[in-house]
Amino acid sequence: MTNYSQPAVKLNDGTSIPLLGFGTWQIKESEVGEAIKHALEVGYRHIDTATMYENEAGIGRALQESSISRNDLYITTKLPPQNAGKETETIDASLEALQVDHVDMWLLHWPVEDGNNVPTWEKMIEARDAGKATSIGVSNLSIDEIDELIQATGVVPAMNQVKWSTAKHDADFAAKLRERGIALEGYSPLRAANLEDPKLVEIAESRGVSAADIVLAWHAAHEYIVLPKSTTPERIKSNAEATRIELTADEVAMLDNLEQID
Ligand code: A2P
Numbered sequence: 001m002t003n004y005s006q007p008a009v010k011l012n013d014g015t016s017i018p019l020l021g022f023g024t025w026q027i028k029e030s031e032v033g034e035a036i037k038h039a040l041e042v043g044y045r046h047i048d049t050a051t052m053y054e055n056e057a058g059i060g061r062a063l064q065e066s067s068i069s070r071n072d073l074y075i076t077t078k079l080p081p082q083n084a085g086k087e088t089e090t091i092d093a094s095l096e097a098l099q100v101d102h103v104d105m106w107l108l109h110w111p112v113e114d115g116n117n118v119p120t121w122e123k124m125i126e127a128r129d130a131g132k133a134t135s136i137g138v139s140n141l142s143i144d145e146i147d148e149l150i151q152a153t154g155v156v157p158a159m160n161q162v163k164w165s166t167a168k169h170d171a172d173f174a175a176k177l178r179e180r181g182i183a184l185e186g187y188s189p190l191r192a193a194n195l196e197d198p199k200l201v202e203i204a205e206s207r208g209v210s211a212a213d214i215v216l217a218w219h220a221a222h223e224y225i226v227l228p229k230s231t232t233p234e235r236i237k238s239n240a241e242a243t244r245i246e247l248t249a250d251e252v253a254m255l256d257n258l259e260q261i262d
Pocket of ligand 1: 023187188189190191192210212213227228229230231232235236238239
């Protein structure tokens with residue numbers, strides 16, 4: 001079995017995160033256990049969930065049933081913006097549902113409703129300092145919103161998780177995160193792609209793999225942390241294998257310039 005804890009991406013707090021993660025958005029609690037079991041069997045070691053996904057308890061049970069030790073797993077969960085002001089209760093509930101004493105990454109899922117993310121970020125820093133989350137970061141935040149957090153606290157988010165794919169590629173945004181030492185993690189890599197894009201299909205056909213495989217290989221080529229989601233065992237496996245496909249520089253350049261979709 002391949003172990004997809006590698007390759008890993010270095011984060012600005014000295015830790016690292018497996019480039020491949022298993023996305024669980026929209027996987028129901030009743031189905032997530034089976035999906036996690038397949039993912040772990042295939043070699044995924046990084047699991048991405050969120051309070052809002054309402055599947056943490058199912059993930060917790062699947063992890064308990066697995067023989068893989070906690071130290072070999074990377075677990076991310078996220079704070080819903082509507083829980084601003086209830087940060088401690090929220091992380092405690094996540095830890096209880098996941099049956100772990102800490103998560104590896106805790107993200108602010110979306111900007112908070114009143115637009116002032118700083119008090120929540122301060123609480124997240126406290127949770128990190130209390131050992132409840134090894135790393136903290138954000139999701140769906142703009143560069144300006146991130147800069148506000150940095151200015152107010154001096155703590156740079158380790159990561160920004162955003163919708164990201166070949167058809168949603170903003171090189172300027174990626175560069176701005178890189179300048180700040182913030183890792184870019186992409187969700188919905190397949191839904192946010194146009195799997196019928198002729199240039200993408202041409203590259204896929206020339207290599208005898210699927211267009212989805214090429215999209216995930218593109219994320220890996222850029223060292224974008226990527227979270228393919230599937231409940232289909234064959235796809236869970238092929239999505240992981242795809243991150244090991246090595247694209248040429250020409251192929252990456254071509255994929256960087258595919259038609260964009262909203
Ligand atoms: P399924 O769960 O039935 O496999 P994303 O990761 O971008 O959120 O995309 C998830 C969606 O893409 C799900 O509907 C999933 O369906 C589907 N999907 C997952 N892997 C593949 C693949 N390799 N090729 C095509 N569709 C896929």
